[in-house]
Amino acid sequence: MKRKMSRSEIVVKGASAILFVFLLCCVAFTAAYFLTRWFYETHPVSRSDFIVQLVNWGLGLVFLILLGFVGSIVTRPKQIIIWNEMMAALRRIAKGDFNVVIDQEGKYRGQMGEFVESINEMTQELRQVERLRQQFISDVSHEIQSPLTSIRGFANTLQREDLSREEQRRYLSIIEKETIRLSRLSDNLMKLTSLESDHVEWEKQRYRLDKQLEHVVLSCEPQWLDKELDIELDTEPCPILANEELLSQIWLNLLHNAIKFTPQGGSIRLSLKKLDGAARVDVSDTGIGIPRDDQQRIFERFYKGDKQRTRTADGNGLGLSIVHKITELHGGTVRVKSTPGEGTVFEVVLPLGDSVQ
Template sequence: MKRKLSKLQITLRRTGAVSVLLVFCGSMFSLAYMLSRWFYRTHHVSWSDYILQLINWGLGLLFIVVMWMIIGILVLPKQRKVWNEMLDALRRIAKGDFNVVVDEEGRYDGQIGHIAQSINEMTQELKQVERLRQEFISNVSHEIQSPLTSIRGFASTLQRADLTVEERMHYSAIIEKETTRLSKLSDNLLKLTSLEADEQHLELRSFRLDTQLETIVLACEPQWLEKELELDLALAEAEIVANEELLSQVWVNLIHNAIKFTPVRGSIKLTLAQTQEHTIVCIADTGIGMTDEDRKRVFERFYKGDKQRTRTTEGSGLGLSIVQKIVDLHQGSITVESRLNEGSIFEVRLPRKAE
């Protein structure tokens, strides 16, 4: 890795280059003066001092030009090699080869070295983007292939003539469930793409956040009543300026996850409080919790955690990615604390005043 130069080092290098150039020009003029004086001593001339001085200057300039051409001829092949190496690297990058490294030995210095370093940094960033793209395509293909395989298998089974009415109804319900899963995956992908678009513009308005949370909890009542969960609400009155529809998706996702991963007769606590600068929402559950590795990666796209613990739950692994993106768009933050088999606490902090 080429180390960066300080401003003082760059200034000293430039000063040194100017000094070398001045010494070079002075040497050429001195050589011209000595040669002309030798010529004048061996050959009688009757020119005026002004003419002699002009001849000295002209001869000095001629020596500078000749020596510069000689240096150029000697150095040009090396410069051509440097530029050819960089052009070849750019051609390989344009064709999708991001394993290119320019000046791996650190031979180039100055401006050429900075250009080589910039190309290497660009290559590393493109390699990272390509890795994420391939991973994203692989995950999407896997998520789509699973329900399609089920639909194809059960549709083929439905063609059997010996099935009872109950069996046909059962298989039809599975096909309907898998198509719903595909539809939800498609919606989430479109939603995430829309949120990540550069032109995404939030339509902000003032509304009561405590009222929104109460409404969502009531809408989820069939799910938490079915599991006999205890819900504890501690919601302070809170006015907030935000996009109401997008924040609704945040709370729906977090509350649904809390219900999904909390066992029967567990509990969920939802709190809302405000400080001078922030509005804070906490959703705590007594569910299965997460390992440290899962906690660090829980907001990654398609990440579903330990497959042994989540095999009985469904989902595409996009929900929390969407949650984090919505919170980021509101200039807020979301964190999670969790211990395995001891539950999780998701905390969302939003600024009270929109920026």
């Protein structure tokens, strides 16, 4: 990161530049004085003091210009080398080589040094973006390849003539689940793309957050009844100014995860509490928990952490990324607390909105 010069450093640099110019002027006008003095002593001519001073000043200016010209000629080859080096670096960057680092140790100073430092910072950022892009492509390819391999394998198996009706139905059911998995992956990728777009404005409206949580729990009733889970909902009236559709995605993702990773007969609890100008929603379960190392990365795209938590076929590691992004868009925070073997708590804190009383 580029360091901003302090006021004392700026004063020192300015004073140094003034002193350098002053010394050049002293050299030029001193040389002019001694030259004219020698000339008048060796060539007796009539002259007035005004003419002498005028000649001294004129000759001093000529010497000053000559010194600047000679200095530019002396430093020009170095400037050309520096410029060629920077142009070569920029051409490599334009061709996609983001490993370019211009060594500026002792070579570039002043504005040129700041320019070189900016180029190095730019290549560092581009290198990071390129690394994330390659990782993203690799993750997407891996997620797509798995269901496609299953679909291809079971489609080939279905071509066998000795399969029973029951086997055919089972293989077709697997193919259907894998296509649903692909569709969900595509859906989530589109959601993330939309959420990260700077050109999309999400409309907010006032509604009851507690009513929304009740509706989400009821919509997931078939899933938690199937696993015989004990669901507890603890809320209080809480109006909020937010995008209702986006917040619904948060609660659905968190509740689906809780149901997915909670064993048969476990329990899930959703609580809503009003804070000072904010609302806090906790989604807790008695599931398998998340290891401490994985808790730092679970909101990253495609990160699935411990294999035990990803044994189900319908996960793609994007749900919590969407939760984090929607919470961030609303100016809130999301945190996780978990103990392996005991359970997990996701805590979402959202501002109620300026116009919400």
